[in-house]
Amino acid sequence: MARYARPVERLINELSRLPSIGPRSAQRIAFHIVRGRPEDAYALAEALREVKERIKPCRRCFNLTESEECEICTDPRRDASIICVVEDPYDIGPIERTAEYWGLYHVLGGALSPLDGMEPEDLRIAELLERVRREGTQEIILATNPNTTGEATAMFIAEELRDLPVKVTALASGLPVGGDLEYADEVTLGRAFAGRRAI
Amino acid sequence: MSSYIRAIRLVNFRNYRDAAVSLAPGLNVVVGDNAQGKTNLLESLAFTATGSSPRTPNDSEVVRWGAEFARTEMRVVAGGRERAVAVGYAPGQKKRLSVDGVRRDSLARYAAGEAGVRVVNFFPDDIRVVKGAPADRREFLDGILSSLRPAYARAAADYARAVQHRNQLLRRIRDGISSRRTLSTWDRRVVELGLQLLRGREAAIGPLGEMFSDALRALYGSQKAGMRYSHSVTPEAYAEALREAHESDIERGRTSVGPHRDDFTLLLGGVDLTTYGSQGQQRLATLALKFAAREYVREVTGEDPVLLMDDVMSELDERRREYVAGYFMESSQAVVTTTNREYFSPQVLKRARVVRVAGGSVIQEPDQKAG
Numbered sequence: 291m292a293r294y295a296r297p298v299e300r301l302i303n304e305l306s307r308l309p310s311i312g313p314r315s316a317q318r319i320a321f322h323i324v325r326g327r328p329e330d331a332y333a334l335a336e337a338l339r340e341v342k343e344r345i346k347p348c349r350r351c352f353n354l355t356e357s358e359e360c361e362i363c364t365d366p367r368r369d370a371s372i373i374c375v376v377e378d379p380y381d382i383g384p385i386e387r388t389a390e391y392w393g394l395y396h397v398l399g400g401a402l403s404p405l406d407g408m409e410p411e412d413l414r415i416a417e418l419l420e421r422v423r424r425e426g427t428q429e430i431i432l433a434t435n436p437n438t439t440g441e442a443t444a445m446f447i448a449e450e451l452r453d454l455p456v457k458v459t460a461l462a463s464g465l466p467v468g469g470d471l472e473y474a475d476e477v478t479l480g481r482a483f484a485g486r487r488a489i
Numbered sequence: 490m491s492s493y494i495r496a497i498r499l500v501n502f503r504n505y506r507d508a509a510v511s512l513a514p515g516l517n518v519v520v521g522d523n524a525q526g527k528t529n530l531l532e533s534l535a536f537t538a539t540g541s542s543p544r545t546p547n548d549s550e551v552v553r554w555g556a557e558f559a560r561t562e563m564r565v566v567a568g569g570r571e572r573a574v575a576v577g578y579a580p581g582q583k584k585r586l587s588v589d590g591v592r593r594d595s596l597a598r599y600a601a602g603e604a605g606v607r608v609v610n611f612f613p614d615d616i617r618v619v620k621g622a623p624a625d626r627r628e629f630l631d632g633i634l635s636s637l638r639p640a641y642a643r644a645a646a647d648y649a650r651a652v653q654h655r656n657q658l659l660r661r662i663r664d665g666i667s668s669r670r671t672l673s674t675w676d677r678r679v680v681e682l683g684l685q686l687l688r689g690r691e692a693a694i695g696p697l698g699e700m701f702s703d704a705l706r707a708l709y710g711s712q713k714a715g716m717r718y719s720h721s722v723t724p725e726a727y728a729e730a731l732r733e734a735h736e737s738d739i740e741r742g743r744t745s746v747g748p749h750r751d752d753f754t755l756l757l758g759g760v761d762l763t764t765y766g767s768q769g770q771q772r773l774a775t776l777a778l779k780f781a782a783r784e785y786v787r788e789v790t791g792e793d794p795v796l797l798m799d800d801v802m803s804e805l806d807e808r809r810r811e812y813v814a815g816y817f818m819e820s821s822q823a824v825v826t827t828t829n830r831e832y833f834s835p836q837v838l839k840r841a842r843v844v845r846v847a848g849g850s851v852i853q854e855p856d857q858k859a860g
Contacts, residue, residue, distance in 0.1 A: 402671055404658035410670055438650045446674040475598065480640040
């Protein structure tokens with residue numbers, strides 16, 4: 291690989307450490323920044339600094355926030371008796387956009403994964419149990435990802451919650467609405483069959 | 490009428506720079522000396538029909554030496570309609586699968602029938618299914634089930650992943666890094682997925698065993714043959730057995746029971762062919778397994794799969810060659826390679842499409858009119 295001036299190399303290295311950016315993309319972005327206006331680069335640097343200085347986890351649900359508690363937790367209109375458990379803060383966005391859910395959230399910070407060394411202690415599971423005890427939660431909705439680690443995490447949490455007086459549910463998996471059956475993938479369709487309901 | 494492959498074009502595939510072959514329904518005989526490209530041609534048909542090579546998990550092996558990509562294009566006649574399927578592969582990039590010019594993103598779905606034609610292949614090395622390790626037999630069984638049911642393919646992949654997680658957890662517990670808190674969770678996850686595999690395999694093994702028995706009787710003689718699934722654990726005892734194995738599993742760092750440890754036994758006259766079969770019996774049993782796979786696919790889908798048979802005739806005596814040639818002619822399509830065209834009788838050749846292969850090029854022989 292060709293060698294560039296040290297600051298450019300450094301920028302390429304930093305960029306290529308980001309997820310889904312390979313060496314080639316890193317190089318392209320770096321040269322874009324080198325060529326661009328200084329103000330644009332400083333704005334990016336400032337945005338990076340601001341996000342690290344001002345964003346922290348909500349002390350109640352661990353969603354990202356600028357305050358002690360996030361906007362969802364402090365919204366008096368939300369139903370505090372229901373908690374939807376998600377793996378990451380960015381899982382909240384899609385659920386919020388449904389405009390169908392009016393409870394609170396709890397962000398685990400990942401999923402159980404022995405292969406990645408993720409243990410229950412690395413997730414905010416103890417904090418969830420503590421919340422349920424303290425807040426008298428009525429229902430926990432487990433909305434972890436429908437993959438191996440996500441489903442194991444949901445199973446583990448359901449087990450941990452078993453002795454507490456709280457209803458535990460998990461999201462149904464099934465067909466995308468508005469799609470034709472013809473185009474649904476077989477695995478999703480198979481699950482939808484397994485989870486069929488009386489009508 | 491079942492579907493068949495009408496033509497294939499190979500670009501930079503193995504030893505082919507650019508070659509086209511047109512095939513007929515019924516028997517197609519590919520004649521050529523050794524190392525001219527007969528097997529590569531069969532491989533390309535399977536590669537295009539399923540999206541992967543049956544000979545190697547490493548796609549870059551199919552790219553011609555010195556070429557940057559390989560591409561195969563196939564014309565498939567299915568349901569009275571012709572469709573164009575193509576597979577392109579350049580090392581380091583995602584494989585490009587298309588049907589009638591439309592990209593297909595999921596290899597699993599493509600493999601489960603999007604090409605419009607299913608294949609059952611026989612390569613001489615497949616004798617390992619009979620002779621080899623349990624893993625070879627599981628791969629054979631899971632391969633058939635995965636090609637018929639995408640949900641099975643998914644469950645098999647998820648199961649393998651869950652077992653990997655559990656194994657890693659066992660090792661972490663052994664080394665004092667993890668507690669046992671989540672072990673029962675991974676047990677449940679593994680059992681849930683493992684049961685899907687067990688149910689799928691159990692449903693298939695009965696009919697497949699009967700088809701194997703019929704096929705081997707026709708090939709070998711009157712002795713009764715069969716197939717018996719051997720569980721490392723039964724579905725009923727699975728959860729309990731996994732729990733009881735905790736201590737020894739932790740010590741070994743491996744999951745000791747479950748469908749990934751199962752096997753099936755092939756029997757001839759009550760004797761285990763894997764351990765006690767002669768080389769000749771094992772060869773015929775391999776062929777019988779492939780014929781059984783064809784019958785099973787036909788029973789489940791209602792469509793006769795295309796048979797791709799590499800150098801099958803040389804291992805057979807004259808009586809069996811005659812029987813097998815008849816079997817191929819009755820199938821909706823069979824592509825069979827041979828170094829010696831005299832393995833087929835003149836009457837059979839008269840009704841077959843003959844293709845000669847030499848040094849990576851193809852010479853199409855004119856069809857003889859059927860007498």
